[in-house]
Amino acid sequence: MITCIIIEDEPLAAEKLKGYIEKIDFLDLRATFNNGVSAISYLNRSKVDLIFLDICMDELDGMQLMAALMNLPKIIITSAESQYALLSYEYSVSDYLLKPFGFDRLIKAVNKVADEMKNQTIAEPSFVFVKTEYRTERIDLSQIQYIVGMKDYLSIVLENKAVMTLMSFSDILQLLPASKFSRVHKSYIVALDKIKHIERNRIHIGDERIPVSESHKTQFFNLLKAHKHTG
Known part of the structure; x- marks a missing residue:
């Protein structure tokens, strides 16, 4: 697609x-x-x-x-x-x-x-590097559950911890494969493969309930549809 x-x-x-x-x-x-x-x-x-x-x-x-x-x-x-x-x-x-x-x-x-x-033979990356306080940390993409905006920071929520970075949403989206991650709200990016289910425009990932905003709704559900066809 x-x-x-x-x-x-x-x-x-x-x-x-x-x-x-x-x-x-x-x-x-x-x-x-x-x-x-x-x-x-x-x-x-x-x-x-x-x-x-x-x-x-x-x-x-x-x-x-x-x-x-x-x-x-x-x-x-x-x-x-x-x-x-x-x-x-x-x-x-x-x-x-x-x-x-x-x-x-x-x-x-x-x-x-x-x-x-x-x-095109460029493979999608399996990890990214992000700056956190005094060091640059490697983040395995398979570990990311979702990313949430917290004032001037982003919190990258992994399976076993959260990593804080000063990156903007546009910056982090440039690093993430568009086929695997989607912005669903002004404050959230989700990993598609971590979604358990969606109910009443709420995405369930682990214990988190993430809203899907009207401005991102069409794009998100189109991506889900494309993901289903290629999966």
Whole structure:
């Protein structure tokens, strides 16, 4: 399953693209944005595999958005302007679709992305290092149950202890595999494999009851669905 978002300021173009994506069973559309500013805010707290990105937008255009992101996912440009094609490839975009394009051209582009992802040989990490007071500590990912925000600190709750770190949520999310961990609330990240059950938007991990907020609900349950399909 390839998770993706659309960033497109033309409503008709966005609806057409959304309709195409819904026909492709290995694409999981997480969100659609009509401007780059809202998309940046989303991408700072959530990871996706692929962005369908328009170039010409107000406030923050597609080129500026790619320059602003530190860790770019796969990018498929969807633009009515051809003059940005050469420049866009400096960001290693997977394909450049010139509007208007049909479903056949889109499926060719997403198949290319799927092939690129299959050929990536970078293994997911089994551990991370975090700074705690006067030392840097190794944390085995398999030991993490959940992470909770506590004022200026994060508490990484392991199976046998808790580790306090001054990292932000966005920093720790950059280290964690997006397929195994999900932010479910402004104050919580959970390890999917530690969830016992979910009841009334409350995640049960050990003796902890963790709320799922409305702002993270759709993303979390989509990730659970994708995890179930690949598990």
